[in-house]
Amino acid sequence: MRFDNYDDIWDVKTRPHHFHVRGMQSVVDSPMSGKPNDDIPILLKYVLDSIKK
Numbered sequence: 001m002r003f004d005n006y007d008d009i010w011d012v013k014t015r016p017h018h019f020h021v022r023g024m025q026s027v028v029d030s031p032m033s034g035k036p037n038d039d040i041p042i043l044l045k046y047v048l049d050s051i052k053k
Helices: 036-052
Strands: 002-004 018-020 027-029
Antiparallel strands (some): 002 018, 018 027
């Protein structure tokens, strides 16, 4: 998984913020907004959830 706001080519509502799902050629909307205080807890949840699987 990869959260990204670098490339502005993806057609998502949260542009430029988007989420690359592992194994997919496309992206989906990102729950992150570019505000670290809001985004770090979201990122930690994704990481912890992926470790538990």
